[in-house]
Amino acid sequence: MTMKTALITGSTSGIGEGIARVLAAKNYNIVLNGFGNKKAIKELQSDLEKGGVGVFYSDADMSKPRQIKKMIDGAVKKFGRLDLLVNNAGIQHVDNIEDFPAEKWDAVLTVNLSSAFHTIQSAIPYMKKQGFGRIINIASAHGLVASAKKSAYVAAKHGIIGLTKVVALETAEMDITCNSICPGWVLTPLVQNQIDAIAKNDGISIKEAEVKLLSEKQPSKQFTTVDQIGELVAYLAGDTAKNITGSAISVDGGWTAQ
Ligand code: NAD
DSSP states (O other): OOOOEEEETTOSSHHHHHHHHHHHHTTOEEEEEOOSOHHHHHHHHHHHHTTTOOEEEEOOOTTOHHHHHHHHHHHHHHHSOOOEEEEOOOOOOOOOGGGOOHHHHHHHHIIIIIHHHHHHHHHHHHHHHHTOEEEEEEOOGGGTSOOTTOHHHHHHHHHHHHHHHHHHHHTTTTTEEEEEEEEOOBOSHHHHHHHHHHHHHHTOOHHHHHHHHHHHHOTTOSOBOHHHHHHHHHHHHSGGGTTOOSOEEEESTTGGGO
């Protein structure tokens, strides 16, 4: 049987790394991408390879369209096909709108939204040619509802849900789907920074800061794990999910049910 190939942007940390680990365990060849310590990335690569799958690392910067195209072409050259594209790379900046630096707005929109336009534009021709494709955009609860101080992030995440729907319509008659996953709080370095900031500002322990963060938005008062997101990605990537397209699927402990 031909092995499937998955490319996950921003997979050197957090949710992306978790998705890569779940998919490697399910026998996908993996294209890793993201920034970070070279030694740690090599270790992650060897770890994934232990299960017998192929792993290719691209250091493409998701704010650079030419590097994005090179990454997608390189992935197909290496593994012969690209079955699953997961747009996960993301950054955050938190400020009131009047204090929000314009260059931070541009950076958040570029990495969290425009990068997905470029990856999808490069990947779709290969998916059409092979007659199969799955595109999954890691949006956020902030793609469905807002929080103060997150103008760029909320705009980008609402935008990626719109982009998801358009791609779903344009590929609806093929075995290609495009969906968004909308996590609430998942404990990753991106969220740990926010917990550390609460603990410092309020003079409370890390545990108390975690409870405070969860209590404000997530009724389950539990973090989603990166494995849980990985398993949902694997399900959406499979044959049985072929009629799920254009959806925004919440994994948020009830956040957006409120
Ligand atoms: P993280 O900071 O742990 O990981 C982000 C990844 O993106 C890293 O691998 C980083 O190197 C990569 N990255 C950042 N800028 C890049 C660039 N220009 N080019 C290439 N790679 C780049 O964050 P995370 O919490 O794992 O978040 C992953 C995604 O999930 C993001 O899109 C985020 O918005 C979304 N999300 C996270 C949560 C959460 O609670 N953690 C909730 C909802 C949505």
